[in-house]
Amino acid sequence: MHTLNRTTNQFHNTDARSHHELRLQRQGQPFSRLMTIKFFLLLALSLMAMQSFAQAKPDANSAPDTFVQAVADQALMVLQNDPEVKKQNIGRINEIVDLYVLPYVDFAKTTRLSAGKYWRQATPEQREQLTAAFRQTLARTYSGALSRIDSGTKMDVQPLRAEPDAKDVVVRSRVMQSQNSQTIGIDYRLEKTPTGWKIYDINVENIWLIQNYRNQFSQQINANGIDGLIAALNERNSK
């Protein structure tokens, strides 16, 4: 909607100032016809804008690399154009992550795999609490990284190397954080669910997230039980 309004204003301003229009008026052209042309032009423009917006919306049933690129492009576009993000407003970044990143992530699976064999011991309530606490922790990880996004940030997905009927794939990408800086390798692991692809693990410079949390989880559970782990995560989150 924002983009649309801006386009309209620009269109008006340039047109109103245009010499061409003034000349036409002097020549006695009917003004209403010009308005009609302008109206149709605007309509066409806004339709185009809407279409490109619709195309950018990630489709979980498309190819996994297309899907990941679409998720990243959408999130980057929102983050780069949000004034609150530039002010490093972590609350707003968390909101954007909730809206534009987490819907495409199978968070329950990430938590389940991180807990490993201990998942079986956990009661349904503990599972729910653990998932919520871990989600909070990871949202903080991401928002820290996302607050540094600037206009030079972009992510390029590399060609997919997977069997066409694969149910578990890795999409590799390179992220350029800002102009002239070193690129960072980020891989996404996705699983095909009945509703389409879902991301469940992420690799930053050769470090898989789930693998990196497994030992920490089991350490905490061994020392203080599952409730101890949930408490430790929540304590980290409140800092």
Add this chain to the structure above:
Amino acid sequence: MLSQASRLFYKFLTLVACILTVGCAATQGAPNPADPWEGSNRTVYEFNDGLDRAVFRPVSEAYAFITPQPIRTCIRNIFLNLGEIWSGINSVLQQRQFDAINTMGRFLLNTTLGLGGCLDLASANGQPRIPNDFGVTLGVWGFSSGPYMVLPVVGSSSVRDTFGDVGNLVGNQLNTIGYIPNVGLRNSIWGLEFVSRREALLQISETVDRTALDPYSFIRDAYIQQRQAKVLGPEAAADALPNYENYEDIEADDKALNIAPQK
């Protein structure tokens, strides 16, 4: 400031005592097979962390405060560019010829058009840096990593990577910056290299502080994973995905899984 220094000194004493006697604080639970020296490693880690918080981190933050980002990136890129020579040599030693050629191409482009490495034109044109070092070379040659080790000041390493680090020191530092005849200038450049290296990691240490449940094992597991992936190479690492077993639906008895039911 004084108390911080004395605390650091105390940590240093513990560290010396630990290294002399081997094995200090006992660790909880079953020992991690990749980290049998966890007790003494943790002591060294504590010392390093204290030193980092008292000295290296504040200095890097001050550097970041007074130096604009583009200049910091430029300085970092120049040092990384100089390091490409050693990376390329290691790629050759590992028979990764394509990596070696790409690294050489990067070095030539960035050194000339990239103004001595200040501008990383190669990365901008789709050829990212291929970091490589002698520890990886030893790994490719078949040496297993051995137990995880935390070295004083240097940080995360392994038995193999400690030998690798000696090679890196000679190949990457003594044979480049080490040739500068003016001792004062040489040492200042090394100082700048260290500060700029630490400054580039500030974001990462911030993230670890914010999200790790246990920073020691977070860093250890990250280090082990990253080194393994580098020894395997990008293609093999992509195929050697971690295999997470899904325990949700498995009906197995708790004893076989070695877990005790919750109290």
